[in-house]
Amino acid sequence: MFNRLYEYKDLLLVFIWREFVIRYKQSVIGVLWAILQPVSMMMLFVLVFGVIMKTPAKNYPFVLFFYSGVLPWTFFAAAMNFAIPSLTNNVSLITKIYFPREVIPLSGIAVCFIDYLLGFLVYLILLVCYRTQVNLNFLWYFPLMGLLVIFTTAMSYLLSAINVYYRDVKLATTFLLQLWFFATPVIYSIDTVDIRWKYFLFLNPLTFIIENMRRVTIEGRGLVVWQLCLETLLVMAYFAFTQRIFIKIERAFADVI
Amino acid sequence: MSSSDVIIFNGVSKKYSKRQVLHNSLREELINAVFNRSGSSCKLAQDEFWALRDVSFNIAKGECVGLHGPNGSGKSTILKLIANVTYPSQGSVLVNSRVAPLIELGAGFHPDLSGAENIYMNGAILGLTIREIKRKTPEVLEFSGLEEFINVPVKKYSSGMALRLAFSIAIHSSAETFLFDEVLTVGDEGFQEKCIRKIDELKHQGKTIFVVSHDRNSMNRICDKILHLNGGALGEISSVGAQGELNSLGVIK
Numbered sequence: 001m002f003n004r005l006y007e008y009k010d011l012l013l014v015f016i017w018r019e020f021v022i023r024y025k026q027s028v029i030g031v032l033w034a035i036l037q038p039v040s041m042m043m044l045f046v047l048v049f050g051v052i053m054k055t056p057a058k059n060y061p062f063v064l065f066f067y068s069g070v071l072p073w074t075f076f077a078a079a080m081n082f083a084i085p086s087l088t089n090n091v092s093l094i095t096k097i098y099f100p101r102e103v104i105p106l107s108g109i110a111v112c113f114i115d116y117l118l119g120f121l122v123y124l125i126l127l128v129c130y131r132t133q134v135n136l137n138f139l140w141y142f143p144l145m146g147l148l149v150i151f152t153t154a155m156s157y158l159l160s161a162i163n164v165y166y167r168d169v170k171l172a173t174t175f176l177l178q179l180w181f182f183a184t185p186v187i188y189s190i191d192t193v194d195i196r197w198k199y200f201l202f203l204n205p206l207t208f209i210i211e212n213m214r215r216v217t218i219e220g221r222g223l224v225v226w227q228l229c230l231e232t233l234l235v236m237a238y239f240a241f242t243q244r245i246f247i248k249i250e251r252a253f254a255d256v257i
Numbered sequence: 258m259s260s261s262d263v264i265i266f267n268g269v270s271k272k273y274s275k276r277q278v279l280h281n282s283l284r285e286e287l288i289n290a291v292f293n294r295s296g297s298s299c300k301l302a303q304d305e306f307w308a309l310r311d312v313s314f315n316i317a318k319g320e321c322v323g324l325h326g327p328n329g330s331g332k333s334t335i336l337k338l339i340a341n342v343t344y345p346s347q348g349s350v351l352v353n354s355r356v357a358p359l360i361e362l363g364a365g366f367h368p369d370l371s372g373a374e375n376i377y378m379n380g381a382i383l384g385l386t387i388r389e390i391k392r393k394t395p396e397v398l399e400f401s402g403l404e405e406f407i408n409v410p411v412k413k414y415s416s417g418m419a420l421r422l423a424f425s426i427a428i429h430s431s432a433e434t435f436l437f438d439e440v441l442t443v444g445d446e447g448f449q450e451k452c453i454r455k456i457d458e459l460k461h462q463g464k465t466i467f468v469v470s471h472d473r474n475s476m477n478r479i480c481d482k483i484l485h486l487n488g489g490a491l492g493e494i495s496s497v498g499a500q501g502e503l504n505s506l507g508v509i510k
Contacts, residue, residue, distance in 0.1 A: 010385075010387045011382065011384075013387065014377050014378060014381035017377075018367060018370065021370065025369050092365075093365060093382065094342070095337070096337075096342065096358055097358050098340055098356075099384075251343075252344075254342045254343045255273065255343055
């Protein structure tokens with residue numbers, strides 16, 4: 001399944017480069033936006049929940065708590081916002097020339113991932129500033145990051161393909177992401193949630209990912225390995241499923257788009 | 258059918274739907290995917306029509322073929338089938354070479370990117386590797402005559418300039434088969450002349466070329482064979498003599 005992509009790797013690289021260049025063209029502060037977006041969102045939450053509402057949180061700073069959740073969430077939301085209308089935004093290419101269509105959503109995800117990495121540098125700086133005791137468990141962050149990317153890719157394959165048939169998907173994106181945001185422990189911690197809802201929230205892979213990202217970095221605890229294995233298995237199966245669907249219906253894109 | 262045939266259409270039909278929202282199509286695709294059916298049927302469902310009807314022809318390597326016919330007669334559908342963008346509802350399409358379609362104005366271009374950046378974009382879409390593009394960029398620019406504007410965003414180009422750039426990139430592709438959809442009207446007379454000469458040159462290099470045009474004169478000049486289409490059916494196949502005279506080869510159907 002990856003063979004066909006490998007053949008077109010230069011095209012994918014050029015697409016990623018294009019998306020990256022266009023994204024920050026004619027903007028004054030350019031790539032700084034990649035950092036500014038999660039940072040400003042984090043500061044907003046600190047203001048609302050930390051200063052105004054004084055919500056009791058964990059025993060570590062609000063800044064770290066919110067930023068650790070906002071950063072992966074921003075990646076996910078930005079990638080979805082890009083990917084869902086990406087195929088229909090490229091009608092003229094899709095109806096004229098053949099290349100594996102997943103190149104289009106993938107290039108957007110890649111650009112969002114570059115932003116994510118830049119935001120991650122800020123996260124490292126914040127961790128140092130707040131003198132967090134980081135240990136080897138920190139390395140768990142990277143498999144979690146990989147899991148997040150795979151899940152995001154799977155979601156974009158599915159939704160961007162359906163959007164070719166039904167533009168309703170694009171119109172529903174705003175609400176969908178809003179809903180998803182509240183179903184993900186970005187502004188709250190899963191520990192404060194009632195047990196009945198807890199299981200429900202863990203149906204959302206982002207819950208597992210974000211909760212554990214906090215755990216392995218800020219709290220310095222390890223994660224439960226069998227949980228990671230199970231979650232990885234589920235996400236991989238889901239990815240294989242969506243990729244299969246994408247490839248199967250891809251050949252009709254030019255006719256229905 | 259001979260071994261040198263690079264494109265073979267065998268009883269190809271293609272139907273399209275007139276409906277705006279395709280309520281059934283996704284469901285059908287998924288069911289076909291699950292049951293591994295090819296999803297073709299010789300019957301027309303409601304609101305469907307035949308864009309191509311039982312079209313068969315063979316094209317040998319190095320031939321230059323013109324497609325001629327009124328609007329909606331299926332010319333572009335044939336190009337799409339060759340480019341593998343769409344698939345036939347019935348029959349089979351066999352393409353034995355790398356295809357480079359000339360993308361119409363604006364398709365492969367991003368208006369915010371400069372001319373040079375768009376060469377990379379379009380070149381990659383046409384299947385060139387990054388290294389090949391790097392090597393060919395000066396050639397492309399020279400052919401387009403746009404060296405002066407290489408760093409200007411394409412949105413500031415006139416439509417003629419953009420077309421010239423697009424055409425220049427397409428003909429420098431390393432593909433074996435070229436598809437030109439209504440491009441003989443590109444640019445001014447000088448550039449048109451240059452294009453026709455370039456197509457001739459490609460022909461001498463043994464490339465297979467498809468041209469869709471309404472301009473019979475230039476088509477007679479460059480094509481070896483002209484397929485006449487009408488309402489999705491293949492009418493006459495005429496061969497063009499050395500002096501550009503038309504000889505009827507025979508009538509199919």
